[in-house]
Amino acid sequence: MKFLRLGAAGQEIPCLLDESGTARDISSLVSDITPETIAGLTAAVAGVDPASLPEVDQAGVRVGSPVSQPRNIYCIGLNYSDHAKEAGMPIPEEPILFNKASGTYCAPFDPILYSDKMTKLDWEVELGIVIGKQAFNISKDEALEHILGYTLVNDVSERSWQLERGGQWAKGKSFPNFCPTGPWIVTGDELDDAKSLPMWLDVNGQRMQNGNTDTMIFDPATIVSYLSEFLRLEPGDLICTGTPPGVGAGMKPPVWLKVGDRVSLGIQGLGSQEQTVQKI
Known part of the structure; x- marks a missing residue:
């Protein structure tokens, strides 16, 4: 569905x-x-x-976020082996967990908001997991029963805030509209639980990311089980599962988004999004 x-x-x-x-x-x-x-x-x-x-009638009708508002947004860092290589980082032995503020959540065609205090605005196409029922201290074998389905996410990031301002990554991940989500939630039975899904992202029509979920280090069942060891996942919670290579920070030299840029992205079976960078 x-x-x-x-x-x-x-x-x-x-x-x-x-x-x-x-x-x-x-x-x-x-x-x-x-x-x-x-x-x-x-x-x-x-x-x-x-x-x-x-x-x-969908003609001219706004596509909203697929869940009204998740209580929690969790993210997994460096979860694609080819992205870890791009970043010059070792393969994580355990999932790297960080949070995005709930206020980042927005619809798939809403604008990416830009502040004059930003200098390194970046993109990340990601597979999102939507939790369907409460999960706490569950096994990997039980995990898929707790997933409602999967969705498309752009994990927008301000790299200077994330990496150069001290503290935790949440600082560079939590600006309003930094988590466009949707257009749909697709149940796992339609997607073979998100195995081998091609994914892509373009900036101003130029292909930047071209990856596949089959290079994920930790699969959705592993992620859900692992997180449930430390916290209670609630229905509607969103888990952003990492990105393949091709982020702006990985370019040589780096490429950053600016006002007026258009970002388009998609995952096979999960539809597509498009955002324009807009100054607040």
């Missing part, structure tokens, strides 16, 4: 996409796609013929 939300900010309609790509209004079955409703989401639509649900 593919779940999405369509409409103006704060007025989104919960939908599913049928096999033809038509959006169907599921608000008669679930009030919205939120942390409170996610645990019962698949059960609510199970056995319902999508053709019996109202069609939503």
Whole structure:
């Protein structure tokens, strides 16, 4: 199944996409796609013929974030072997965990916000895991049962704040609109649990990242089980799982985003996004 939300900010309609790509209004079955409703989401639509649900005209309609607002956004650093090589870093022995502030979360076509205090604004196409039910101290074998599905994320980063200002990475990861998410959540059965998915990112039409989830060091089940050892994952929580090579910081010389730049990205089966860098 593919779940999405369509409409103006704060007025989104919960939908599913049928096999033809038509959006169907599921608000008669679930009030919205939120942390409170996610645990019962698949059960609510199970056995319902999508053709019996109202069609939503997608032409010119804003695509919202696929979950209203996650309580928590967790990120895994250096989780692609080829990206670790690009960064000149050793392969991590355990997942590297950091946070993005919940205020970074935004819709897939919302702008990337730029401050005059930024000097090294960067991009990262990533596979996102959306938690479907509470997970605490679970095994890897149990982990997939706790995943609602997968989504597309741009883990936008200000590298000077992340790496040159001391403290933790969250400083360079937590500006508003630094986590465009969506357009959809796709359940794992449609994606073979996110194995071997091509992924890409362009800046102003030029291909920068061209990777595949098969170079992930830690797979989704490992990540969810590992995090659940240290914290309780809640329904709707978003986990950004790392990026392949081709980030601006890895270029020689480095390339940074500037006001007016257009970023496009996608993952096979998870749709695509586009953002323009906009000064606040």
